[in-house]
Amino acid sequence: MSTAPIYEAVLREAGRQHQVRPFHDHLDIGAGNGELIRLFQERFGTKPSACDYTHELMKLPAQKVDIADLNVQPLPYADASFDLVTATEVIEHLADFRRVVREIHRVLRPGGVCILSTPNILNLNSRLRFLWFGFWNLFGPLPVKHSKLYSTGGHINPCSWFYIAHALLDAGFAEVAPSVDKYQRSAIPKLILLWPFIKFFGARALQRERDRYQTLDAANEPLVRAMNSTPLLLGRTVIASAAKPAR
Amino acid sequence: MQLSSKQTVLDFLKDQPFSAVLDAPSGAGWLAAGLTGCATVDGIDLYADAPGYRKIWRHDLDLPLPADCGSYDLICCCEGLEHVGNPLLLLREFFQRLTAGGRVIVTTPNVWYPQARLQYLLRGFFPSFPSLVGKIAPGTHMHITPWSWPQLYLYLKLAGFTEIKLLPEPLSEAKHFHEKLLAIPAQIHSRKRERRAKTAEEQEFWKTASSSAALLGRHLVVTAIKP
Numbered sequence: 001m002s003t004a005p006i007y008e009a010v011l012r013e014a015g016r017q018h019q020v021r022p023f024h025d026h027l028d029i030g031a032g033n034g035e036l037i038r039l040f041q042e043r044f045g046t047k048p049s050a051c052d053y054t055h056e057l058m059k060l061p062a063q064k065v066d067i068a069d070l071n072v073q074p075l076p077y078a079d080a081s082f083d084l085v086t087a088t089e090v091i092e093h094l095a096d097f098r099r100v101v102r103e104i105h106r107v108l109r110p111g112g113v114c115i116l117s118t119p120n121i122l123n124l125n126s127r128l129r130f131l132w133f134g135f136w137n138l139f140g141p142l143p144v145k146h147s148k149l150y151s152t153g154g155h156i157n158p159c160s161w162f163y164i165a166h167a168l169l170d171a172g173f174a175e176v177a178p179s180v181d182k183y184q185r186s187a188i189p190k191l192i193l194l195w196p197f198i199k200f201f202g203a204r205a206l207q208r209e210r211d212r213y214q215t216l217d218a219a220n221e222p223l224v225r226a227m228n229s230t231p232l233l234l235g236r237t238v239i240a241s242a243a244k245p246a247r
Numbered sequence: 248m249q250l251s252s253k254q255t256v257l258d259f260l261k262d263q264p265f266s267a268v269l270d271a272p273s274g275a276g277w278l279a280a281g282l283t284g285c286a287t288v289d290g291i292d293l294y295a296d297a298p299g300y301r302k303i304w305r306h307d308l309d310l311p312l313p314a315d316c317g318s319y320d321l322i323c324c325c326e327g328l329e330h331v332g333n334p335l336l337l338l339r340e341f342f343q344r345l346t347a348g349g350r351v352i353v354t355t356p357n358v359w360y361p362q363a364r365l366q367y368l369l370r371g372f373f374p375s376f377p378s379l380v381g382k383i384a385p386g387t388h389m390h391i392t393p394w395s396w397p398q399l400y401l402y403l404k405l406a407g408f409t410e411i412k413l414l415p416e417p418l419s420e421a422k423h424f425h426e427k428l429l430a431i432p433a434q435i436h437s438r439k440r441e442r443r444a445k446t447a448e449e450q451e452f453w454k455t456a457s458s459s460a461a462l463l464g465r466h467l468v469v470t471a472i473k474p
Binding site for chain 2: 071095096098099122127128130131132133134135140141156158160161162163166167194197198201202205209213215216220223224227228232
């Protein structure tokens with residue numbers, strides 16, 4: 001999968017945040033070859049830190065990589081160390097992404113920003129693949145043999161926008177918002193075809209949740225509505241941003 | 248937990264040898280009541296105390312199991328895995344607390360049945376996964392981790408278990424005709440993968456994936472062994 005549009009979307013979101021909350025100390029989790037760090041330095045003049053499961057992927061000669069297995073270890077940083085934490089295409093590899101979200105909250109300074117990205121399992125191509133075959137795009141079927149969790153074959157945690165938002169809110173973040181990297185053109189005709197059904201059944205379900213089950217309130221209704229929004233029905237990768245409330 | 252899954256678990260256990268059982272989460276204590284006289288049963292639950300247990304811990308299953316928890320030859324996790332944020336930790340903890348040759352039984356709502364897939368297509372949510380946010384009242388069904396046969400198989404494998412089997416339960420049948428139709432592509436896909444399988448394990452996996460229990464059942468009842 002091409003990561004350039006994802007990085008571009010993360011930078012776009014960071015640019016929006018930078019106008020409100022200027023950031024300097026940047027942590028990139030799952031830093032890989034360091035491309036995102038380089039782009040942030042270039043565009044925002046950030047001071048970077050990199051965290052990954054290995055340092056072998058890093059191509060920036062001067063960049064130190066802090067090694068951590070985030071499935072079992074905490075982030076190797078003190079509380080309130082960063083203004084911005086990014087984790088692109090990481091949480092789908094983690095068995096316990098909620099703990100990592102709490103860790104991100106811990107290492108961010110009050111007012112700091114977190115930006116995550118993961119394959120969007122709510123786009124129509126993915127929903128239809130799940131309907132027909134039971135697997136989302138980029139999520140299996142995984143090899144039956146024990147696979148390496150760091151490769152694309154290691155996507156073990158399919159997580160839709162609502163549960164990412166739920167984890168972020170649960171960890172203490174606010175201003176949680178989704179965006180996407182790019183629209184999948186192949187999903188557009190499917191959306192045109194399915195639009196009336198999605199709108200009708202979506203509205204009916206919302207009404208039932210609100211009136212009968214009483215599971216909707218002012219806090220979660222925008223998150224639920226976003227599940228069937230055009231960006232999430234067409235977007236390839238979901239970008240979730242959130243801010244740690246200032247004291 | 249629905250009656251049919253409870254009955255499936257109890258029927259299965261009739262023929263199994265075990266003497267020390269951990270029930271996590273223990274809920275209202277139906278398992279201890281069902282196994283009275285067969286074994287000593289310990290329980291773990293976040294909220295409820297229930298009768299019939301030798302010992303019961305009030306404990307969050309998103310954390311490692313209590314340090315003074317013993318070792319068991321059977322661990323049952325009925326309708327618990329969908330509530331936890333870190334299911335792999337829980338399964339690994341079960342693995343550690345089981346004796347060699349011990350068995351785990353997991354039951355959880357199945358999100359693979361056609362009506363659930365259709366609902367996901369139209370809403371982005373699965374049935375029985377309500378959109379709750381914030382503090383949840385004790386006993387509220389805050390399901391946060393959806394499970395299908397492949398996903399549960401993967402996590403049990405990652406935790407170290409073998410001989411992973413899906414038990415059919417009485418509700419492993421289509422409720423509506425359109426569900427039978429919607430299940431056909433997945434059935435064809437799984438059978439094709441079964442034919443192309445290179446190992447016996449892979450073949451068994453896809454055979455199960457094409458079964459009614461995996462494709463049509465409302466609940467998964469899965470057992471696995473610690474080698």
